[in-house]
Amino acid sequence: MAMTRKQKRLSLIAAAGGVLAVAAGLILFALSDKIVFFYTPSDMVKQGIAAGTRVRIGGLVENGSVKRDAAMNVEFRVTDTEKSLTVHYKGLLPDLFREGQGVVAEGVYEGSDTVLADTVLAKHDENYMPKDVADALKKKGVWQGGKVP
């Protein structure tokens, strides 16, 4: 039962179409469901994010706000100088995590200005500021950006 030329071509197109349709469906679903939005503390307050939403927040670590306990829980406040949020985190902080420096935290918004973070990122070297944070801070006029010593 050799297939005709037309049948061969059709079977190829059908297979390709099927795979592409499934892939497109997966991509669209993942893009609507699996992405995380970035906010500054002011954005968070302004937009009234629902508790339970996964968020990524960025700003400066507020001076004097870092508290650690014996069980390696860390609490600190992230500020954009207007508003600030409390971040709870359990684990090791990055090497360049400092008070007064830029930070990005990702986790679940728990309501009442508190984020339970599972990831905390700081800058990679002394000249580097997370881009999202740099943009947000520049908008606020707090920081003027990349001055290399």
Added chain:
Amino acid sequence: MIVEFGHFAMILAFTTALVQTVLPMWGAVARDPALAAMARYAAFLTFGLVVLAYAALTWAYISSDFSVVNVVMNSHSTKPLMYKISGVWSNHEGSMLLWVLILVVFAALVAIRGGAMPARLLASVLSVQGAIAAAFLLFVILTSNPFLRLAEIPAEGQGLNPILEDPGLAIHPPLLYLGYVGFSVAFSFAVGALVHGRIDAIWARFVRPWTLLAWIFLTLGIAMGSYWAYYELGWGGWWFWDPVENASLMPWLMGTALLHSTVVMEKREALKVWTILLSILTFSLSLLGTFLVRSGVITSVHSFASDPARGIFILGILTLFIGGGLVLFAWRAPALKQGGLFAPVSREGALVVNNLFLATSAVAVLVGTLYPLVLETLNGNKISVGAPYFNLTAVPIFVALLVFVPFGQSLAWKRGDLLAVGQRLLAAFGLAVLAMIATFSVVRGGPVAAPLGLGLGVWLIAGSASDVLYRCCRRGLPLRTMIERALGMPRSAWGTALAHAGMGITVIGISATVWGIETLAIVSPHESLAVGPYTVTLEQSFKRTGQGFREDVVRFAVKEGDQAKGTIESSKRIHTGREMPTTEAGIVTYGLGQLYASVNDTLPDGKVSIRFYWKPLVTLIWAGALVMALGGALSLADRRLRIGASAKARKAVDLQGGSKA
């Protein structure tokens, strides 16, 4: 003086690259053999000049010439020689010059080996290589000149970024660039074929070794980068779906598809137009990767500086070559003679499935990588697309492909017999199921994905093994004959089997990460902690100084049951000069797994806060990549594929090689 000499050589190389672009192409189009023959000489000249420029910059690093800005910013007179040499590509300017150097090395190799190629094809291929070199040389000269001098010469350089002060820096970027840039040859061949208006099995035979070579380097480069991030960043992870990692993964996926489609083209003269398109797309993704990494539009460990002029310039190059390539494709491809169609159940049919899945997974990665950029440009929303997205899109597509692999590998060309192949693979399938059940019953509980992934890995390895066995072993055959048959098997067949088995090994390593154990604790001196099958005891904390750094080290004794297994150390290091802290992870390999320690802090009362991981089978992830690359190398060593093997020799081998190779 030498620096000026290098600077001048670089500018001169730009002009010879222009000559290499214009004259041979003219010769190819106007059928002027003398002009076309210029291609090789121009390519050698450009190569020589870029080598001189690169050598001059390296000399400035080795001799610590602090009148050069680039050296001041990235080197220090006390650095070991290795970091002076690799320091050249530790920064944006130098690494772009390395990019160009590798590009002209490939062009020169094509020129040397191109004697057997049709003259017009060779001329147009070298012309396109020249155009790419000219564009990037102009980019380096105008926006990223590594030869700029300082009026006031500082006494000392600023040193290398400590994260880069590692043997990984010496290996990872050159390997990755050899892969990225190697795909430019396939691109040039595609454009050459479109200009030439002819494409056939011979074309595929010429282009395949270059694609294979680039693929081998890219595989090694990605694996090396992954291992470097794993031990250097101290996060214990080996893949983060970082845009920069995706930038290298996309050309790998597309390049793997290209590798397989050229086989179809060579054997069956089919998939011609598709192969041309894949060649263009693969190098386009390499260029896109360069743009993403170098322009500063994304932030990562790799983005050295964000100078908008650079981003726009690379975007221009990107548009020129991707746009130009695709326009040429749209215009000329309909004129190419279409290849034949074939039965769906056949080796070539299976390779179409391979291409479909690989290209689709590359698109899934592309969408996830670019979507945040697009969204931010459109409405200013900042988002991050991370592992959850990729685990739902690219990963399942790729896994679905892997399930098919042993079938495709065992099907015959032209018309395959699925039933017969199924019977042959029954043992491999049984082995995979057995592995799944065994793992499931031993581990008990835990995510079900791990035993399934392990079974998939075994399926790939056993599938490859059964294909090899089928080719050389029959019941009743004397052992001697079987060995002779195995040795007589084409190297490319061994290469395929090894590469697929390597993928299986990597899959097993990845699946096992699910069983990894992470322990986070504050430990007092002489206190013990259980990490998987091991017990670690804090032995001592002490200070230590080394060349260019001082560090606080913690040392743990490791025991398995009552048996002492040695010690593991991790430290917080402060690099003098930049006063930059890094965490040095401690890694000890036991069997195929690794114990991983990453210290956080030494507290005033002598306690230590630290993170431990036990990662069973983790080394298989990179070992698999090595086996894949080895498979590629074996395939490259196949007599029929050897770059520049004479036409006569190839023909002779073909006649012996039989139909099922």
